[in-house]
Amino acid sequence: MKLSNILASVNQVEKSKFINALDRVCNEAMTHDKELAKRVQKLDGQIKNASSGEIVQLFKLVLPYFEKSVKEQLAMLGVQASLLTNIVSRDGNSIARMSWLETLYLKEWGEIDRLSKEINNQFEEEDQQTDYLSEIRRLDIYHACLREAYFNDEAHNRDAKITDDERGILNILASKLDITAEFKNAIEHLVNQIPQNGVMDCLNAMRELGIVFVRRKDHLVFIADEVVAMLNRILGKDLADKHVLRILRTLSDAELSNILKAHDKRIRGIERKDKIKTIIAMGLKSHHMLKEDLCPSDSGLNERKERLKLLIEDLSLDLEKIGTTLDERADLIISCLNNSAEFEFNALSATGFKEMFASLQQHFPELNTMLQTEFEIEDNEALDVDKLRALSITPYDILYVLTNDEVKAVRDSMGLSKRGNPRLMILESFADATDRLIENYAALAQRDLAALKAENIEITEAEIGVKFEEVTKAIFEQLGLEVDEDLRRSINTAKDKVDILLSLSDDDVIIGEAKTCKNGDFAKYSTTSRQVKAYVNRCENAGKRVAQVLIVAPSFSDDFVESAEMDTEVNISLLEARGLKQILDAYKNRRNPKFSAKLFTKGGLLKTDLIAKNI
Structure with a gap:
């Protein structure tokens, strides 16, 4: 999950540790970084007063200093923090309950402890005649050097530890001796045993450093995609x-x-x-x-x-x-x-992703279990496309969890060509399915089952509302707009569920509502108005500014249009489905199209002919 969306998911108290860590780094760096000093001055010198978007921009600016600070302080926290950092930065662990992270830690600790005992037994059995280049001899050399690096401080009456300089030398030594990561961890455990307990205390210490966010109401731990990338660099991955x-x-x-x-x-x-x-x-x-x-x-x-x-x-x-x-x-x-993440999420629309996931679940009933095992997701977590997207697991990632033979079996059962990359063939087939729905967008909006079936689109009456919402998102994506599924998921509740969120910037959004209507014009203004006003409040409570509410429907009654234009509480734009398809067609037909989401913020019933003409 992106940092901006995590900031929208947690309250001010839960943000405070990250903001305090950022503030400390800024204060230290500003003394010799004029650009950073100017940026902080624009925030009136108070990072705590900054909006979520400004915090994200500041984080990007201060990242080199932040990374250096985190690296130094993680080293001070010791081997337990190093192991826990490795766990929280892995695929699938960016959103997890504290108790699940503790479970993963204990499992990892057990594996390291087992391997370290095996290595120690081999050290004791090692023959002096053992080949100098054998694996056990190379492990023994690394063990001796690591032990010296750790305990040499005691000769000078200092606490035993491995400094950054010593760690750098040890990493080079491990590389030259071909000591892999699993053996490095096991040997360090022999010299400086990793604590088995105190995981929660270590997690809270990492929160103080600004590495993780902890949402207290459900004990969820969040780690931003940007921070995961930073930790991978620190870990040398x-x-x-x-x-x-x-x-x-x-x-x-x-x-x-x-x-x-x-x-x-x-x-x-x-x-x-x-x-x-x-x-x-x-x-x-x-x-x-x-x-x-x-x-x-x-x-x-x-x-x-x-x-x-x-x-x-x-x-x-x-x-x-x-x-x-x-x-x-x-x-x-x-x-x-x-x-590759952004490109891979954009390769399929929200509809295409859901259809592909549902199809793979039919082929492999155990798919959820496979994904939970591969990405270390808690087994009582309900897996759906929204959850996978929040964990930055793309359609490509799912297909690569399957073996080559399993993917070929799916391709063959779908009747796809046997030439080319089978995973790409599967992805393209679901992209084509979305394109067919876009071509019949007006019929979908009008819930015209007969017209859809005439185009060989198999869909039930119950599915039409969800499909219309998802295809509307796909059209916005093809127009180059940012459909923010992570933010939508973080803002939605069981009662208030926004259909679409378009991010204009780190702080500004457009709320989208997709409404189908079978007979006549869409006319339910009072109900729709209550819905969107609740969504506006949800967004504003998450620190987002709502630039516009955009309602998409087949057509609108005169009373609906008039009520929307006269509403003083919220800015509402109305967009007819055929008009949105007209805009998309015009966009695709231009060699260098220019389209801005601000064209949707004019208010009232939008003149799609004029918008299409000026793309």
């Missing part, structure tokens, strides 16, 4: 696990074996799924894996470059250039995957 999985799914069995062999892991008799699981657990740097491990050790430079070129095609990455050197190609793959 160049790709999230879900993106590493995506690469590994694309590789052949032989290439998976190459990666394991490069790190002295067993490959004989190991199934493909277990190879993938082992590689992810190793926590390898993706850049090194792509550049060095993917191909056989005797492969030439040109062969390695060509393999990365093919990988770019297999992953269907949209790159303007593919790079000329091996390093460039590896960097481009990593950068593209790290910045």
